[in-house]
Amino acid sequence: MDELVTKGSGKGPLVLAAHPDWRGSRANRRLLEAARAVPDAQVQDLYSLYPDFDIDVAAQQRLAQAASLIVLLHPIQWYSMPPLQKLWLDEVLAYGWAYGPGGDALQGKDLWLVTTTGGPESAYHPQGYNRYFFDAFLPPYEQTAALCGMRFLPPLVLHGARRASEEALAAHVQVFVERLRSYPDWPEIDELPPCPVCEVPTTDRPSHD
Structure with missing residues (x-):
């Protein structure tokens, strides 16, 4: 569906x-607006596109396969992602397409998490109320990338987004834009290990659960 492509030729970052409530968003709304101004970026506002949660899987797969960088832009909700983002993973990253035998559509690409938290960074500490450092909540993202043969890039996180100063928020948005524009020319990318290989035996995916 051509209307899903909001900007660019299909070769830029996806x-x-x-966000379930853009009107109530302070930081993520600014990040969304900034992404839309980046040349060649394919920006998908999932909650606006699919308010009924009926994802056009084929269209989203075409966009994902055309991009070399896939960006997950969302707030952290209950230590994870909003439900429609999770549904996108469930339906778009299909067995035999994104992983498993023949599932090589995303191999060699990069996955980047750009997110915000409600609590301050100090809350993500063994002595804080979240009990763990923020990195402890990243393995599901990291393994999703690995299963699809993608590299998981260092996340861009704004803690305490609602209380962040205007200066801190503006600086965060600027870093996001500069990263989108300069990808893949990030100094740390050369130091990252290559995309992992996670082979899924056919015996682990029976036809019925």
Whole structure:
């Protein structure tokens, strides 16, 4: 569906923006607006595109396969992603397409998490109320990338987004834009290990659960 492509030729970063309430968003809304101004970025506002949660899987797969960088842009909700973003993973990253035998559509690409938290960074500490450092909540993202043969890039996180100063928020948005524009020319990318290989035996995916 051509109307899903909001900007660019299909070869730039694919930004999957997911927020259940953009009107109530302070930081993520600014990040979404900034992404839309980046040349060649494919920006998908999932909650606007699919308010009924009926994802056009074929269209989203075409966009994902055309991009070399897939960006997950969303707030952290209950230590994870908003439900429509999770549904996108469930339906778009299909067995035999994104992983498993014949599932090589995303191999060699990069996955980047750009997110915000309600609590301050100090809350993500063994002595804080979240009990763990923020990195402890990243393995599902990292393994999703690995299963699809993608590299998981260092996340861009704004803690305490609602209380962040205007200066801190503006600086965060600027870093996001500069990263989108300069990808893949990030100094740390050369130091990252190559995309992992996670082979899924056919015996682990029976036809019925």
